[in-house]
Amino acid sequence: MMPLTEMRSQCPACGTAMRGDASRYSYTPTTMDKLAVFDERAIVCCAACEFGMIERDVDAAELASYYASAYSGKAKKNAETKAVDLRTRYAYDPRSASQLALIRQHHEVHSDSVIVEIGAGTGDMLFSLKQSGYRGRYIAFEPQREAHDVLISLGAEVHGVVFDLEQARKYADTANLVIMSHSLEHFNPGSIPQVVEGVSVMLRAGGCFFCEVPNANLTKYPNAGERVVPHLSFFSEEALRRAVTSKGLAAIFSSTCGDSQIGKNHQAQLAALEKSGAFVYVPDPETGVLRNQKYHEYLREKTRRQQLRRMMLNLLMKVLGRRLLFKAIDLLRRWRQKPHNEVLSSSAFCYGADREFIRLLAQK
Numbered sequence: 001m002m003p004l005t006e007m008r009s010q011c012p013a014c015g016t017a018m019r020g021d022a023s024r025y026s027y028t029p030t031t032m033d034k035l036a037v038f039d040e041r042a043i044v045c046c047a048a049c050e051f052g053m054i055e056r057d058v059d060a061a062e063l064a065s066y067y068a069s070a071y072s073g074k075a076k077k078n079a080e081t082k083a084v085d086l087r088t089r090y091a092y093d094p095r096s097a098s099q100l101a102l103i104r105q106h107h108e109v110h111s112d113s114v115i116v117e118i119g120a121g122t123g124d125m126l127f128s129l130k131q132s133g134y135r136g137r138y139i140a141f142e143p144q145r146e147a148h149d150v151l152i153s154l155g156a157e158v159h160g161v162v163f164d165l166e167q168a169r170k171y172a173d174t175a176n177l178v179i180m181s182h183s184l185e186h187f188n189p190g191s192i193p194q195v196v197e198g199v200s201v202m203l204r205a206g207g208c209f210f211c212e213v214p215n216a217n218l219t220k221y222p223n224a225g226e227r228v229v230p231h232l233s234f235f236s237e238e239a240l241r242r243a244v245t246s247k248g249l250a251a252i253f254s255s256t257c258g259d260s261q262i263g264k265n266h267q268a269q270l271a272a273l274e275k276s277g278a279f280v281y282v283p284d285p286e287t288g289v290l291r292n293q294k295y296h297e298y299l300r301e302k303t304r305r306q307q308l309r310r311m312m313l314n315l316l317m318k319v320l321g322r323r324l325l326f327k328a329i330d331l332l333r334r335w336r337q338k339p340h341n342e343v344l345s346s347s348a349f350c351y352g353a354d355r356e357f358i359r360l361l362a363q364k
């Protein structure tokens with residue numbers, strides 16, 4: 001355990017001096033691979049704004065190699081699943097659709113809008129935008145190489161690097177809208193002020209910043225399962241608002257959406273997983289990454305199923321042709337689509353207290 005003297009002197013979110021008696025938590029075991037630092041370092045919480053932070057920033061190179069080799073975020077998962085982008089006109093992604101609905105209530109988005117997305121993944125937001133007629137300039141920062149082909153095919157300008165202030169300066173006063181959906185929590189706590197400053201630098205006057213992160217107030221929701229690898233920064237509503245407004249942006253909307261954080265029982269889930277042998281790790285001799293045995297078993301099985309699925313798809317494409325196959329998939333999606341009222345009352349569209357995701361809009 002780290003001696004207290006080596007702790008951060010200041011909270012990166014609200015600037016309050018850190019005290020020696022700050023609450024400390026450990027990471028919960030993960031069903032994926034992990035770095036040893038997640039076992040060695042605690043998560044420390046600021047008493048003033050409840051911002052949770054890994055007690056010392058993780059080395060950037062170590063983090064990059066972890067993401068490149070072992071981390072199966074959404075981008076990697078999708079790339080493993082899909083050789084072809086099977087999204088069609090009636091494809092529906094509740095997260096990006098509801099985010100866009102919220103943004104559009106406060107900020108006008110049209111094809112003249114320049115949009116920057118930091119952590120664009122496989123382009124769910126860009127796809128939703130295109131479905132609604134957007135044809136503008138879209139700049140995507142996404143370090144995961146597996147996602148690049150899809151992003152490029154959607155028309156994005158792709159930067160395969162981790163976003164920082166230096167990158168931001170290339171786009172000073174350019175963006176009408178900057179989007180970060182589930183990416184800010186992956187940045188080192190020490191770099192949060194710089195990332196938000198970068199966002200502010202890129203925005204034109206009157207431009208908007210949309211940010212969504214897990215509602216990870218660890219003191220308030222101790223059993224919601226938010227102490228997850230590989231998150232480095234853990235935001236309460238207050239912490240996110242303070243981090244953003246301290247860089248000259250004005251918060252115009254802040255609330256939480258999704259399922260309730262109060263009723264979750266993560267301890268019970270962990271106990272069941274532990275029993276099933278989901279937490280056995282073996283260090284990779286080359287990278288030092290702790291490989292989760294069960295996870296790699298699962299990946300092997302998944303790869304096998306995907307290969308089968310891909311073969312079927314290729315066969316169908318040969319028989320029907322790409323155009324007809326996509327038309328058939330789209331018809332199926334259209335036939336299966338839910339009534340509008342059911343969609344609009346789903347948890348991604350509903351706001352209130354103590355829900356699982358924080359959404360914040362701020363204006364320059």
Ligand SMILES: [Zn+2]
Nearest residue numbers: 011014046049
């Ligand atoms: Zn704080």
